[in-house]
Amino acid sequence: MARLTVPLEEPVDESGDVAARAGAAGQVGRLHRLRQRLWLALLVVVALLAVAVVLGLRDPGPPPLTQRDVDKRVAIGLEAQAEEEARTPAEASLAYAAIQPSLVLITTRGSNSQGEFGGTGAGVIVNAKGTVLTALHVVEDADSITVSYPDGTRTPATIASADPANDTAALAPDTLPRTVVPAVLGGRVQVGTPVYAVGHPLGLPDSLSAGVVSALDRDVRVDGGRHLQNLIQIDAAVNPGNSGGPLLNASGQVVGIVTGLANPTNESLFVGIGFAVPIATAGGTVGGPPR
Structure with missing residues (x-):
């Protein structure tokens, strides 16, 4: 009988296959690490760009003042102060306005050994009766006394009372103005007031x-x-x-x-x-x- 001979399979080199797999795995690891480095670099670049944008948009603050700026601001301040003072009346103006309705003009006529004479003085209304307070020496030697009020009213007046020791006199007018405005009397003053x-x-x-x-x-x-x-x-x-x-x-x-x-x-x-x-x-x- 004839005899068949079966050829043997070629032996497999297992050590070579492991080495190939190990090489492929190393290459994959290197690629992974490279990707990580690229991502990290990209993040750094993005962060730097963001910082640059923020710094570029930040308000640099006001520029330093120059002498011209100072002069301009001083001029503006002085102008504002002048406008405020113009709107606010001075104390003297307020005092003058307050006394105006109560201030009177006193004119006198008289005669002596040297002939006739005339004089003028001032007085102030001090009560609702229209009594005028003045200095005694303004009226004491007069034959006639006339009081003129702010509204134009003119009237004769007589001395109602007098205090020679203090040179003061109170006048009683014959006629009162339509509106009598007595002055407000104040208190004691101090040196420097x-x-x-x-x-x-x-x-x-x-x-x-x-x-x-x-x-x-x-x-x-x-x-x-x-x-x-x-x-x-x-x-x-x-x-x-x-x-x-x-x-x-x-x-x-x-x-x-x-x-x-x-x-x-x-x-x-x-x-x-x-x-x-x-x-x-x-x-x-x-x-x-x-x-």
């Missing part, structure tokens, strides 16, 4: 002068040999025609009645020192108790 004298100096009606209280409790001698005591000394200008007029504080309240001025010359013109009777003293002339 701003004050305003209102009257008709040298025939100039309704004039205001400003100053401060220079001293208190002054004793002076005035025309006629009178010795006046406890006066308010002021540096606000007063001249003939101011006598009898009100001395005001910043609120327009009457704190004194102007009585005279100190002058070392023979001219009866203001040289820097005026005097007023405190309203606490002058109030007794119109029947009110000293305040």
